Structure formats: structure tokens, C-alpha cells
Amino acid sequence: MSIPQAKLELRPLGKTGLNVSSVGFGASPLGSVFGPVAEDDAVATVRDAFRLGINFFDTSPYYGGTLSEKMLGKALKALQVPRGDYIVATKCGRYKEGFDFSAERVRKSIDESLERLQLDYVDILHCHDIEFGSLDQIVSETIPALQKLKQEGKTRFIGITGLPLHIFTYVLDRVPPGTIDVILSYCHYGINDSTLLDLLPYLKSKGVGVISASPLAMGLLTEQGPPEWHPASPELKSACKAAVAHCKSKGKKITKLALQYSLANKEISSVLVGMSSVSQVEENVAAVTELEGLGMDQETLSEVEAILEPVKNLTWPSGIDQK
Numbered sequence: 001m002s003i004p005q006a007k008l009e010l011r012p013l014g015k016t017g018l019n020v021s022s023v024g025f026g027a028s029p030l031g032s033v034f035g036p037v038a039e040d041d042a043v044a045t046v047r048d049a050f051r052l053g054i055n056f057f058d059t060s061p062y063y064g065g066t067l068s069e070k071m072l073g074k075a076l077k078a079l080q081v082p083r084g085d086y087i088v089a090t091k092c093g094r095y096k097e098g099f100d101f102s103a104e105r106v107r108k109s110i111d112e113s114l115e116r117l118q119l120d121y122v123d124i125l126h127c128h129d130i131e132f133g134s135l136d137q138i139v140s141e142t143i144p145a146l147q148k149l150k151q152e153g154k155t156r157f158i159g160i161t162g163l164p165l166h167i168f169t170y171v172l173d174r175v176p177p178g179t180i181d182v183i184l185s186y187c188h189y190g191i192n193d194s195t196l197l198d199l200l201p202y203l204k205s206k207g208v209g210v211i212s213a214s215p216l217a218m219g220l221l222t223e224q225g226p227p228e229w230h231p232a233s234p235e236l237k238s239a240c241k242a243a244v245a246h247c248k249s250k251g252k253k254i255t256k257l258a259l260q261y262s263l264a265n266k267e268i269s270s271v272l273v274g275m276s277s278v279s280q281v282e283e284n285v286a287a288v289t290e291l292e293g294l295g296m297d298q299e300t301l302s303e304v305e306a307i308l309e310p311v312k313n314l315t316w317p318s319g320i321d322q323k
């Protein structure tokens with residue numbers, strides 16, 4: 001059986017040779033981290049995303065304490081399409097129980113992930129939120145362990161993820177060129193925070209593919225608002241709430257504007273947005289198509305930028321003291 005796939009813009013991911021859809025499917029919501037998601041809905045959401053041209057799916061054993069990987073695995077299997085038709089990234093080192101970036105744990109981790117995902121290999125294996133481990137251990141122990149997994153064919157490419165941007169330069173400056181294929185940054189390329197922009201020339205010089213996640217700032221730029229656990233300060237939360245209310249009063253969708261803002265920079269290979277329903281998938285894919293055809297609503301963007309100006313690039317602490 002095959003699913004006729006709509007055409008969505010594909011972008012090359014660094015030097016991997018992979019061409020990823022400009023919007024990638026963030027599967028953390030399938031772990032019910034933003035609210036409960038039924039299995040049937042998860043399967044239907046992934047199917048619709050694939051049908052509309054999304055070929056890149058991102059998960060982690062951490063999301064929902066392995067639930068996201070299990071749901072994504074079921075949903076991908078239900079597509080009944082050749083394995084090469086979709087690109088899957090998962091992560092290692094961060095779990096519900098805590099962090100463990102040891103070689104022994106990451107070796108075990110990929111086998112557990114592959115079982116939950118019902119796959120023989122993943123396309124990308126990321127070290128998840130490395131600022132919570134020793135960055136020197138990431139360089140000397142975790143990345144070499146991932147290189148072995150790459151040689152064994154359990155992952156095709158290696159990535160690192162985290163919030164503070166300095167972690168990427170720290171690690172990339174200490175590993176041989178070509179060791180790390182991609183980085184995944186989050187909450188740093190959206191309307192309220194675009195600090196990833198300054199790092200793009202460096203990442204390009206290293207030949208590293210760039211994935212940017214959370215264009216909706218993990219729910220801050222949505223009408224339903226952020227989840228309880230969101231780490232933003234009250235100041236940032238209330239400015240985003242005001243921006244959302246402004247768009248709503250004009251009959252505009254802030255989610256569309258926010259996603260289009262992130263998508264407009266083509267040096268970012270894929271923008272990962274968390275999705276948990278068919279309607280969200282359809283809205284987000286429509287935002288891509290509309291951006292290509294009509295461009296952005298510059299007037300509303302300027303108004304939203306003005307509201308967010310006092311909190312522009314305001315982030316929150318993440319990780320351990322590396323000294």
C-alpha cells in the first residue's frame with residue numbers, strides 16, 4: 001500500500017545527504033506532555049503529516065517517559081510505506097529517571113529506542129540536552145560511543161541538542177570535523193527569541209546541519225498557552241499572552257505567524273513543531289504553503305514584535321555548572 005504524498009519543501013540537512021521537510025514533526029506531544037493524546041489520534045496525526053509531505057519525525061525516550069517513542073513507532077508502522085520514505089531522529093542521555101551520558105547507557109538506550117520505535121535503525125541519534133551532563137564527557141565518551149553505533153548501522157547520523165547556545169561551539173570545537181552531523185536548538189529561533197541567528201555562520205563553517213525546534217516557544221505562542229511546567233519567567237509568559245491576545249483580537253492566528261517566522265530562514269533545514277492533532281497538522285502545513293505563495297503578514301508581525309520587544313531574547317537557565 002502506498003500513501004500519495006503531497007509536495008512540501010525539502011531542505012538539505014548539512015552534509016548528511018538527507019532532505020528534510022521544512023516543517024518537521026515534533027513528537028513530544030505524543031508522549032502526552034502537553035495534555036493527553038489518545039493512540040488513535042496519534043496514529044491519525046502522523047498519517048496526516050506524512051500524507052501532507054512531512055518526512056521528518058523527532059522523538060526521545062524522555063518524552064512522556066518513552067510513550068512518545070512507542071506512539072510514533074506504532075504510527076509509522078501503520079503507514080505501511082518503505083522505511084526510506086521517512087526520516088526519524090531520537091535521542092539518548094535524558095530519561096524520566098534523570099541524565100546518563102555514559103557510553104554503556106547510550107549503547108543500551110539505542111537498542112531500547114529501536115525496539116519501541118519498531119525500527120532497525122534511526123537516521124539521527126542526538127545526545128539530548130547535553131548542558132545537563134559534563135560537556136567534556138560528551139566529547140570524550142558519549143560522542144565516541146555514538147560513532148560506534150554509527151559504524152554498526154544503528155544510527156546514520158549523530159547530533160547534539162540543548163538550550164544554551166554555547167554548548168554547541170564548546171563541543172564542535174573539540175571534536176574532529178565531520179564527527180557531529182547536526183545540531184538541534186530549541187526556543188532560539190522564533191518571534192520572541194532569535195539568538196540562533198548569530199550562530200548560523202559558525203555552524204555553516206563546521207558543515208553542521210541545523211534543526212530548530214519549538215517555533216511556538218513550547219506553547220507560549222499559542223492560544224491554549226504554555227503547559228504548567230514551562231520554565232519561562234512570568235514576565236515572558238505575560239508578554240507572550242499579550243501577543244496572543246493581540247492576534248486573536250485581529251482575527252489572526254499567532255501560531256501561523258510564529259511558524260512562518262521560523263520557516264522564513266532557509267539556513268535552518270527543518271523547523272520542528274510539536275503536533276498532536278490532525279487539525280494542527282493541517283493548519284501548520286497550510287502556513288508553509290501560504291508563506292511560499294503570499295509571504296508573511298508583515299503588519300501583524302511588526303505589531304507582535306513591538307509587544308514582545310521588552311522580552312526579546314529573554315531565555316531561562318538550563319543545565320549544570322560546567323566548572
Ligand code: NAD
Binds near residue numbers: 029162223255272
Ligand atoms: P512547540 O513550540 O512546537 O509547541 C508545541 C505546542 O504547540 C503543543 O502544545 C502543540 O499541540 C501546539 N501546537 C502546534 N501546532 C499548533 C497549532 N497550529 N495551533 C495551536 N497549537 C498548536 O514546542 P515543542 O513541541 O516543545 O517543540 C517541537 C518539537 O521539537 C518537540 O516535539 C521535540 O520533538 C523537539 N524539541 C526538542 C528539544 C530538545 O532536543 N532538547 C527541545 C524542545 C523541542
